[in-house]
Amino acid sequence: MNLDLAYRSFVLSVAGKKEVERLIKTRARGLVRRYVAGESLEEALKVAEALEGEGVHAILDLLGEMVKDEGEARAFQERILELVRAVALRPWPKYVSLKPSQLGLDLSEGLARELLREVLKEAEPRGVFVRLDMEDSPRVEGTLRLYKAMREEGFSLLGIVLQSYLFRTEKDFFDLLPYRPNLRLVKGAYREPKEVAFWDKRLIDAEFLHLGKLALKEGLYVAFATHDPRLIAEVKRYAEAMGIPKEGFEFQMLYGVRPEAQRRLAQEGYTVRAYVPYGKDWYPYLTRRIAERPENLLLVLRSLLGG
Template identity: 85%
Template sequence: MSLDLTYRSLVLSVAGNPRVEALIKGRARSLVRRYVAGESLEEALAVAEGLEREGVHAILDLLGEMVRTEAEARAFQGRILELVFSLAERPWPKYISVKPTQLGLDLSEGLALELLRGILREAEPRGVFVRLDMEDSPRVEATLRLYRALREEGFSQLGVVLQSYLYRTEKDFWDLLPYRPNLRLVKGAYREPKEVAFPDKRLIDAEYLHLGKLALKEGLYVAFATHDPRLIAEIRRYTEAMGIPKDRFEFQMLYGVRPEAQKALAREGYTVRAYVPYGEDWYPYLTRRIAERPENLFLVLRSLLGG
């Protein structure tokens, strides 16, 4: 396993310790606000409006995952619908992300399908695009079934995510191709066993570019979700060399990560979206951000020392 993946595995393991969680929740609030828009919908909308003024569009995401009861899942659906109704009143592009386990996937696939269907029924006529997030490997198959079922019901404003660090992803790509998916491509942020995921960052990066170029060749719209300057440079080089217009793909980055690069790409005419999370359930999200970038660990330590 590469040094990068060893670091990520260690961070995610330590972050699962209840004492570590309590310490970070109690003392790292300043760091949280670097990556999370706030706990309320109003704070998230204010951040999105600020990004729009800089030429960067927002992907709004109500934080929460792996709910334990149907009541929790239905409560999350209600809050996501509140987000949909609020976005419908805004003049800028409307785009949200939802996690299947937030809507009860671990309880019942049927429940998750019902709640997602309810969101899409309200979102599509209001011009709100919905991205179905991908979570860890045990949930990939069920998530893809949800996507296919909803597309077969006629919902068109629904996107899917593929993760380049999983061995299975190229097969999933070909299986999804008949649906002509709006595809978000990510490397993957969860702790995965070596039996299902590539063990080396170089292999993950190579697979990321392979899948992205394959999707572009097949005529799909691709959202390249990455902060890696080398990958971004190669995507730019490839699309220019192949004559692929800028309206066939976009770049996506996290709120608070490389904001100047986001604005620079937008000024050059690329579509850029920032993933803007909000809500009270921010700890799992923050720990994955720490695991992705070693420099974030130093920010955490500084926050803890400074209170």
Template identity: 40%
Template sequence: MVEKLSKNFFLYLSKNKVLNKGAKRWGLKLGAAQVVAGVTVDSVMKVVKVLNSKGLVCTVDHLGEFVLHREEANHSMKVCIDTLEAISATGVNCNLSLKLTQLGLDIDRQLCIDHMRAILDVAKRTNNFVRIDMEDYSHYHQTLEILAELRKTYDNVGTVLQAYLHSGKKDLESLRGVPLRLVKGAYKESPKVAFQDKERIDENYLEMIKQHLLTGSYTAIATHDHRIIEQVKRFCKKWNIPKSQFEFQMLYGFRTELQEQIAKEGYKMRVYVPFGHDWYGYFMRRLAERPQNVSFALKGFFSKK
């Protein structure tokens, strides 16, 4: 019960626009610096280089929430393009993750699509891949529709499916062959569209992972749950699924020892590295996911004092 209340509390805070605006003035305090790699493209490239040196590959995400003006969406597009150019110039092993709302989805759908095409053109020229992060359920169907439209022209774009959604396995079937990141889900959703029980979500998550792998589709398994990771390893060995067909993904700043261990075992281990001034919503969702993250954040905060 306490864990559920804690999760709901931080998810509520993550959607507070006043606090989000204030957070930009605070800077990376309250422990956020442990999980957000600075605010500039240069700062995140430095972090990626260090992670690469440890055998870890990366995906970087310029954080953004509540984008309601064209100028903000245009700026987000430019930062995404600058990030791809920086990845190419520095030679780091890294791709790009982004959110459609940050590129103007809530302003104008075509504006968002135009921004995506501009970004994907640069990604194609620099031989890179772009992952569209999945957001809350209100943007779910739009995201899948836009992905389908983009995939008609670009093969270097994929998205994310969330295992807590009732429609997860059905939607997965329609995305056969598309490189997907599979996650449990980090937003608070209605029981009408999402499972609420942790065991049921875990069960559905594993079923979706196996389903996508068995179709021969490239699969990114994004979890910090070592039990699920071990089950995936055993499943892939049993069905002779090559390591080149899947990867594990974890968030920057969490379970770093496990990340390095997985890489040493010869698996591709990708670290999701966020950066930018608009870190507040991301940070609150991380605190909501696990109660342990709260003490982790406070420890980081006081260690800077």
């Protein structure tokens, strides 16, 4: 197994143990602020305001996923609507991200459609763009159906995400083409079995560039979500060679990760957005960040030792 994928698999496996979760939640909360804007919407808006001052736009995301009952899904929807209304009042670009499982996708696609429809009815007239996040592989099919259904109902300020580590993604890309999607391209951060996903980082990176170039050739607007300097440089070279203007795509990174690179790209004239998560349900998000780089695990260990 590729060492990077072995590391990620190990971290996600250990992080799933209840005793580890309790330890991190009680002793490493200081580390959370490196990657999470805070637990309240007000804290997240302050972070977004500061990023705007640096030329970096914010993608605001209320943390939470995989709800267990309809009441919880409806409660999440109310908080997402609160986010949409708050963002709509800001003078900077209006952009939010949400997970289908927050809105009850695991319970019923009909429920998820109903709740997402109500969010989009609030967001679209206010000029708020909504990105429908992609979760782990069992939820991909339902998420794509949800996206297509909303587009067929006439909602245009809705984007989708594709993950380059899944075998199925190129087929999904061509299935989505008739919808002319605003596409966020990511490598993928979930622990997936080798039957459905590449485990070799070189192949994942190659697929990332392959899919991104296909999308640009098709004239789609693509958000390249990566911190990898090599991949960023290749996207820039390809776009320049193909005569694609900087306005035809963008780069997206995570809040707290390579902020200097975010500012530098913005200064070069590229659109750059930082994914700004907030909320009390931060543990699953944090574990996926830890699993991305061994350096992040060292930060956790230092935080635990320091209390």
